Every structure is written in structure tokens, then in C-alpha cells.
Amino acid sequence: MKYKDYYAALGVKRDASPADLKKAYRKLAQKHHPDVSKEKGAEEKFKEIAEAYQTLKDPDKRAAYDQLGSGHRPGQDFRPPPDWERQFRSGERTGEYAAFDGLDLSDLFASLRGGGRGASRANRSIPGEDYEVTVHLSLEDALDGTQRDLNLNVPEYDADGRARHVPKTIKARIPKGATEGQRLRLRGQGGKGANGGRDGDLYLNIALHPHPLFRPSGHDLYLDLPLAPWEAALGATVEVPTLGGAVNLKIPPGTAAGRKLRLAKKGLPRPGGGEGDLYAIVQIVNPTVLSAREKELFGEIAKASTFDPRGHFAAEKTHGH
Amino acid sequence: MAIERDDAVWLHAEHRVTIVELAECSGLAEEVVRELVDYGALSPLDPVAGVLDFNARCVARVRAAVRLSQDLELDTPALALVVSFLERIDELETRLREMNAKLPR
Numbered sequence: 134m135k136y137k138d139y140y141a142a143l144g145v146k147r148d149a150s151p152a153d154l155k156k157a158y159r160k161l162a163q164k165h166h167p168d169v170s171k172e173k174g175a176e177e178k179f180k181e182i183a184e185a186y187q188t189l190k191d192p193d194k195r196a197a198y199d200q201l202g203s204g205h206r207p208g209q210d211f212r213p214p215p216d217w218e219r220q221f222r223s224g225e226r227t228g229e230y231a232a233f234d235g236l237d238l239s240d241l242f243a244s245l246r247g248g249g250r251g252a253s254r255a256n257r258s259i260p261g262e263d264y265e266v267t268v269h270l271s272l273e274d275a276l277d278g279t280q281r282d283l284n285l286n287v288p289e290y291d292a293d294g295r296a297r298h299v300p301k302t303i304k305a306r307i308p309k310g311a312t313e314g315q316r317l318r319l320r321g322q323g324g325k326g327a328n329g330g331r332d333g334d335l336y337l338n339i340a341l342h343p344h345p346l347f348r349p350s351g352h353d354l355y356l357d358l359p360l361a362p363w364e365a366a367l368g369a370t371v372e373v374p375t376l377g378g379a380v381n382l383k384i385p386p387g388t389a390a391g392r393k394l395r396l397a398k399k400g401l402p403r404p405g406g407g408e409g410d411l412y413a414i415v416q417i418v419n420p421t422v423l424s425a426r427e428k429e430l431f432g433e434i435a436k437a438s439t440f441d442p443r444g445h446f447a448a449e450k451t452h453g454h
Numbered sequence: 455m456a457i458e459r460d461d462a463v464w465l466h467a468e469h470r471v472t473i474v475e476l477a478e479c480s481g482l483a484e485e486v487v488r489e490l491v492d493y494g495a496l497s498p499l500d501p502v503a504g505v506l507d508f509n510a511r512c513v514a515r516v517r518a519a520v521r522l523s524q525d526l527e528l529d530t531p532a533l534a535l536v537v538s539f540l541e542r543i544d545e546l547e548t549r550l551r552e553m554n555a556k557l558p559r
Contacts, residue, residue, distance in 0.1 A: 159526065159527075162525055162526055163526065166521075166522060166525060166526070168518040168519075168521055168522050168540075169522070179525075183525060260481075263479075263517075265517075305462075306462060307462070308462055308464070310464050310466070311464075313551060314544075314547070314548070314551070315464060315465070315466060316464075316465040316513065316514045317462055317463070317464055317465070318462070318463045318464075318465055318479070318513070319461060319462050320461035320463065321461055322461070331478075334479070336514070336517070338514075348554065348555040349551075349555060350551060350552040350555035350556065351548075351552070353555075354555075355555045355556055357558050357559055391558070403466075403468075404464035404466045404468070404469070405466070405468040405469070412556075414556070414558050416558055
């Protein structure tokens with residue numbers, strides 16, 4: 134069994150009062166709670182803090198923890214002192230955890246008298262735990278739907294409510310209809326309920342991988358469409374990529390930069406039916422190196438054209454004074 | 455061993471959940487869900503009809519608020535406030551994503 138320093142996790146001394154523990158926990162929980170913090174690793178950090186507080190706030194569990202000794206380093210393999218289990222655990226099954234190898238300290242303390250699922254499990258129906266997992270999908274996965282093997286580390290309870298974390302693989306089918314930030318509920322795929330309690334659910338939080346071309350907004354997609362100045366001025370038919378394959382798009386003459394051209398139903402499928410749209414945002418791109426002939430032609434246009442792209446500056450100046 | 459099942463439901467804006475489902479998903483008692491409605495933190499889809507159905511998007515928000523209230527030992531008024539703030543954050547993040555998508559690179 135690996136040692137964890139619960140006092141260090143909360144940033145308090147070993148003789149901290151219950152009030153100090155609570156204060157330290159609240160401060161850290163507000164900072165690292167995964168539903169608030171966007172920092173990487175916030176969930177793991179919060180779990181450490183919560184596990185430490187759940188153990189130390191209970192006087193019996195704190196006494197049991199303190200008896201493990203303070204000479205261990207975090208992560209170090211250790212065994213509780215002889216008699217520790219008899220002193221702090223009650224019931225006929227005492228001794229079951231004589232083999233501490235592979236047991237997580239949190240599971241051990243969750244099973245101690247003084248609270249936890251074990252204390253009440255035998256008396257009433259308890260719903261299974263819900264699991265919540267973030268799943269990263271490509272836009273192509275979102276378009277067609279996909280299947281994922283989710284490897285979870287979940288608590289499993291014995292008849293007395295003693296927990297042990299075990300690996301579990303769930304094969305989750307993700308139907309088409311996903312988009313960034315969307316949630317999928319997989320009913321009954323969470324933890325097992327006890328005494329007739331319903332099985333928990335699995336919630337998937339969808340995060341889309343960035344795509345080199347398309348940017349999702351809900352079920353719509355946005356694409357930058359570079360056009361040559363003459364394509365924008367004269368109009369053209371250009372090939373535009375979509376998730377389902379390239380299509381031809383007609384560019385109207387006199388198309389301005391920034392104009393959005395809509396390709397209906399070329400976005401992501403919506404869960405309720407139908408599809409989002411694809412918007413091509415026009416960018417007018419000039420050649421960076423001009424041949425002599427191109428220079429000549431641009432020069433001719435400059436001489437012949439009366440177009441003034443900054444005409445509104447002068448109008449604004451006149452009105453301003 | 456891999457378990458395979460297929461009870462997948464997208465919690466999107468066009469899907470609605472009943473008060474019973476919302477209570478089940480969030481672990482709240484139905485009375486507390488009603489209190490959240492009274493506080494204005496949750497808006498039923500058909501308030502006039504007297505049926506408490508909600509937009510399914512609120513499920514994730516309420517679940518997050520319940521986790522926060524349990525972990526930070528908050529009472530029901532504070533829970534209602536958290537639900538409202540999370541809704542505001544959801545809206546702002548959605549708008550930010552929309553604006554970012556529309557900006558040319």
C-alpha cells in the first residue's frame with residue numbers, strides 16, 4: 134500500500150485543529166474544484182484534497198491515520214503497524230485486508246467505521262455511482278458517430294461495503310450529433326447499485342479536437358476561403374472542402390473580404406435530426422511575388438479604375454468638422 | 455471485460471427532461487429542484503402548464519452545482535446561485551466559441 138501525506142495535501146501541520154482543517158480544505162477546494170478550475174490536473178488535485186479532508190475531519194479516522202506513523206514518504210510502500218487493523222476496524226471480517234498490497238489508502242479509510250458507504254450499505258438501497266469522463270473526438274467522429282473503449286478506475290464494493298478500486302472498460306457508442314461541450318448520458322453504465330438501487334449513469338463530456346480547416350460553432354462549421362483578387366472581383370466557381378467531400382461553390386462577382394457564403398447542411402449532424410451549415414468566410418489573398426506581366430496588368434487596373442476603398446475616410450473627415 | 459450497452463441520450467437543447475429525471479440525474483430531491491425553480495435558477499419549459507419539464511442542457515449544470523454544493527458544504531440558496539452562475543458561464547463560453555469560430559485565422 135502506498136503512503137499518502139494527508140496533512141501535506143491540506144497544507145497543515147499534524148496538530149492542526151478541526152477548524153484549521155476545515156479552513157484549509159475550503160480554501161483549496163474553491164481553488165482546485167474541477168467544476169470551477171480550468172487548470173490542468175485540477176481534478177486529481179481536488180481528489181487528493183477531498184480524500185485527505187474526508188479522512189482527517191472524522192476523529193476516529195484521523196486517529197487511525199495518525200497511528201500509521203509519520204515517518205513515511207508520500208508514495209512509499211508501507212504496511213500499517215501490527216494490531217492497527219484490530220484496533221480501528223470492527224466486524225467479523227476484520228483481517229480481510231491483512232494483504233494490504235495493491236490496496237488504495239482511500240479505500241481503506243472509506244471502509245473504516247465512522248461513516249462512508251459501508252456503514253449504511255446493508256440497510257437501504259443505494260444508487261450506483263455516476264461516472265463522468267471527457268472524451269476527445271475528431272470532427273469526422275462527430276459527423277459519423279464512433280465507438281470508444283473507456284478505461285476507468287472505479288470503486289467496487291464487497292458485501293460489507295468495503296471499496297476497492299478496480300479497472301473497468303466500458304465500450305461506449307457515441308452516436309452522431311456531438312459538438313463541443315455537449316454531454317451524452319449513457320444510462321445504467323455507471324457503478325452498480327446496491328440493495329435494489331438503480332445502476333449509476335456514465336456522462337461523457339465531448340471535447341472536439343481542433344481541425345486544420347474547420348472551426349465548429351454548435352453544429353455549424355466555419356472555414357476560411359482564400360480567393361484571388363480577380364476571383365472575388367469577377368466571380369468564379371471554386372472547389373471547397375467539406376467534411377463529406379469537396380463541393381463546387383459559386384462565388385458571386387464583387388465578393389468582399391469577410392463575406393460569409395453559406396453551404397446549407399454541410400455542417401455537423403444535429404442530435405434531433407437535420408444538419409448544421411458550413412460557412413465559408415472569404416479572404417482575399419494577393420500574390421506575394423508578382424511576375425512582370427502581373428505587375429503590368431495590376432498597373433493597368435490602377436490607372437483605369439475609379440474605385441476608392443478609403444472613400445469613406447474623406448466623407449467622415451468632412452462630417453467630423 | 456468490456457461491457458456494451460446502448461442507452462445513449464444527448465443532453466441537448468431540443469431534448470427535455472422531466473423533474474423526475476432531473477432529480478434522478480442530479481441526486482437532488484424533487485422538492486429541492488422545485489426550490490431551484492422558485493429561486494429562478496431553473497426555468498421550466500412550460501411554466502403555465504404546471505408541468506416541470508426542463509431543457510436537457512441544464513442536467514450537466516445542475517450536476518456540477520450539486521457537486522460543488524456537496525464539496526463546499528453549500529446550502530440551497532447558494533446552490534441556486536451556483537446554478538445561475540454556471541448557466542451564465544455556459545452562455546458566455548458558447549458565445550466565445552461562436553465568435554472564435556467566426557474569426558478568420
